[in-house]
Amino acid sequence: MSSDPAVVDPELYRVVFENDRVRVLEYRDKPGDRTHPHRHPDSVLYPLSSFRRRISADGRDVEVVLAPGQVRWLDAQEHAGENIGDTETHALFVELKEPSARRPDATLGPSAH
Amino acid sequence: MSSDPAVVDPELYRVVFENDRVRVLEYRDKPGDRTHPHRHPDSVLYPLSSFRRRISADGRDVEVVLAPGQVRWLDAQEHAGENIGDTETHALFVELKEPSARRPDATLGPSAH
Numbered sequence: 001m002s003s004d005p006a007v008v009d010p011e012l013y014r015v016v017f018e019n020d021r022v023r024v025l026e027y028r029d030k031p032g033d034r035t036h037p038h039r040h041p042d043s044v045l046y047p048l049s050s051f052r053r054r055i056s057a058d059g060r061d062v063e064v065v066l067a068p069g070q071v072r073w074l075d076a077q078e079h080a081g082e083n084i085g086d087t088e089t090h091a092l093f094v095e096l097k098e099p100s101a102r103r104p105d106a107t108l109g110p111s112a113h
Numbered sequence: 114m115s116s117d118p119a120v121v122d123p124e125l126y127r128v129v130f131e132n133d134r135v136r137v138l139e140y141r142d143k144p145g146d147r148t149h150p151h152r153h154p155d156s157v158l159y160p161l162s163s164f165r166r167r168i169s170a171d172g173r174d175v176e177v178v179l180a181p182g183q184v185r186w187l188d189a190q191e192h193a194g195e196n197i198g199d200t201e202t203h204a205l206f207v208e209l210k211e212p213s214a215r216r217p218d219a220t221l222g223p224s225a226h
Contacts, residue, residue, distance in 0.1 A: 017184040071130035
């Protein structure tokens with residue numbers, strides 16, 4: 001089964017650009033929407049709206065609250081997400097295709113560095 | 114002399130995120146504004162506003178018209194830009210720090226692939 005977010009949740013994730021180095025996804029959902037579990041490579045997350053989400057994986061979860069333009073880094077990871085706010089989510093993911101040289105103990109959800 | 118856009122035009126380019134893999138720049142200008150010549154590494158360009166610009170390098174120039182959300186790729190290149198439209202430019206650059214394996218004959222200005 002695919003873990004590509006654009007395959008498992010095509011109504012939420014849309015591929016808006018792709019070449020040999022990057023893929024860019026646009027994400028949109030409504031309050032209460034949940035994603036299926038999916039995998040992100042190392043990615044830049046750019047919120048186009050404010051949002052409030054719960055990100056969960058392996059029995060752990062984190063709450064993520066971001067304002068428009070508050071750029072975050074997403075270590076490569078598998079997780080599921082849920083819009084737990086009362087506004088729509090609109091966000092951009094710039095996925096890096098080259099593998100990371102980073103440690104494998106990824107931070108769950110986005111991080112500030 | 115630096116060719117870093119955030120150094121040569123700090124009132125136009127602002128570093129909004131940086132780690133070991135990427136740097137993210139926010140660009141804002143007004144009609145008639147020009148940049149100094151500067152160098153971009155391989156980058157994703159995401160227009161947050163519509164804009165109309167002239168990009169020039171080595172006596173050549175191209176006109177670039179983009180709508181909000183019209184994602185483009187920027188091959189690593191040195192150029193200067195000018196806002197030749199009648200609206201402000203607001204755009205995001207996600208710069209890749211790893212060197213490109215691409216051919217060095219970069220496309221001047223953004224490209225669709």
